[in-house]
Amino acid sequence: MSYHTSVLLDEAIQALQLKSGGIYVDGTAGSGGHSEAILKANPDIKLYAFDQDQEAIDYATRRLAPYKNRVVIIKDNFSNLRTRLALEKVASIDGILLDLGISSRHVDSGVRGFSFQEDYPLDMRMDQSKELTAEVVLNTYPLEDLVQIIRDYGEEKQAYKIAQEICERREVKPFKTTGDLSTLIDDIIKANPKFIIKTKARVFMALRIHINDELGALKQVLVDAVNILKPGGVIAIISFHGGEDKLIKEFFREEEKECVCPPSFPKCICNKVSRLKILTKKPIVPCEQEIRENSRSRSAKLRVAIKRRWGNDESS
Ligand SMILES: C[S@@+](CC[C@H](N)C(=O)[O-])C[C@H]1O[C@@H](n2cnc3c(N)ncnc32)[C@H](O)[C@@H]1O
Known part of the structure; x- marks a missing residue:
């Protein structure tokens, strides 16, 4: 590779x-x-x-x-x-x-948490000496901040629905891996697979853009x-x-x-x-x-x- x-x-x-x-x-x-x-x-x-x-x-x-x-x-x-x-x-x-x-490399190796096609810890930091990870964002950010990130950086129409679901699920079980986020999107977007992939790509990109400012x-x-x-x-x-x-x-x-x-x-x-x-x-x-x-x-x-x-x- x-x-x-x-x-x-x-x-x-x-x-x-x-x-x-x-x-x-x-x-x-x-x-x-x-x-x-x-x-x-x-x-x-x-x-x-x-x-x-x-x-x-x-x-x-x-x-x-x-x-x-x-x-x-x-x-x-x-x-x-x-x-x-x-x-x-x-x-x-x-x-x-x-x-x-x-x-x-960031996407293909998967281990850094940039890929929705693999199941690894929710990291997404380019500079791993920084503290903010995707896990922190998903488990601690208020609803309106999550909506803003997914809508503004991901240009995702379903930003509110996805953010709301993140807030509900984390009350039951905190987000740990990219698989947890990927499954959430599978559950929300039940349409055709092409649409699911595009939505995942937009949400992962939005988080990455925010985490790395x-x-x-x-x-x-x-x-x-x-x-x-x-x-x-x-x-x-x-x-x-x-x-x-x-x-x-x-x-x-x-x-x-x-x-x-x-x-x-x-x-x-x-x-x-x-x-x-x-x-x-x-x-x-x-x-x-x-x-x-x-x-x-x-x-x-x-x-x-x-x-x-x-x-x-x-x-x-
Ligand atoms: C698209 S790749 C660059 C590929 C490169 N031009 C080549 O030919 O291989 C982007 C690179 O920029 C780095 N990067 C992104 N934002 C950065 C920033 N704000 N400061 C320093 N490096 C950054 C990433 O870590 C990544 O390695």
Whole structure:
């Protein structure tokens, strides 16, 4: 079983516009696939590769060993990127790649609690040094919080019914394993099997996003990345979830705007500076062949922007 198949690999490397002598960040090293391609593409760049998962760090460290003079591997959340780079005496970078979410390994091995097809303890932490697990969420969160998580992150129409059932069942027997949650969904969604699988996928994804504060980390890294990007530096992000893609799209748009004054103002008084130029008006998506070869790539969207050289200058 392979650890992970990198998605939109060539597209992401091309998007980064790698410059000789440049400093780059892979915020989500995973199996090291994108990192390796970056290091291979240009022998004269330095890469800082982050991952919050120890298993990924171990795997990427082995894979990237041939490049060890040009890569620094850091086990941390990418939301701490700025501080961790400062400790490495790096104040600015030429590009950053993020390939969000979990790796195939997280789902396929099952033991970490990310899979509804296996029966293992309800964990779902990418960073196992953190305390919050799926077991804690399911057994202690109030009804309205569970509804919000399942509805907002899972976009699940039956969020209320599922959350209500969780609250009732845990009074009788606390949730311990992924099988307990999976059985609950089987019992509620008695329709066709395809529908059950989709519902399970949505509920498990919602819990995972909450437990790992995935949107919070993304908001933080967007702000930090733009601050430390050099003029002409590139930010490239692959996302798999509608909420993440919306956040990235809106952030890029805000950073591209030259003025945020209300339209009724006769002249601009906001002094807003456009810091980014969006390079992908529409996201880059995997081609049919990639989707055929790796069905997990089907929801991927790559958005790319470049830091302007001189704020509000169209040519930059
Ligand atoms: C989709 S995989 C990346 C795969 C990688 N690009 C490759 O080619 O193998 C996402 C990885 O990012 C890590 N990750 C997700 N959110 C993170 C965060 N906020 N900080 C650091 N690592 C994160 C996960 O642990 C996982 O290993």
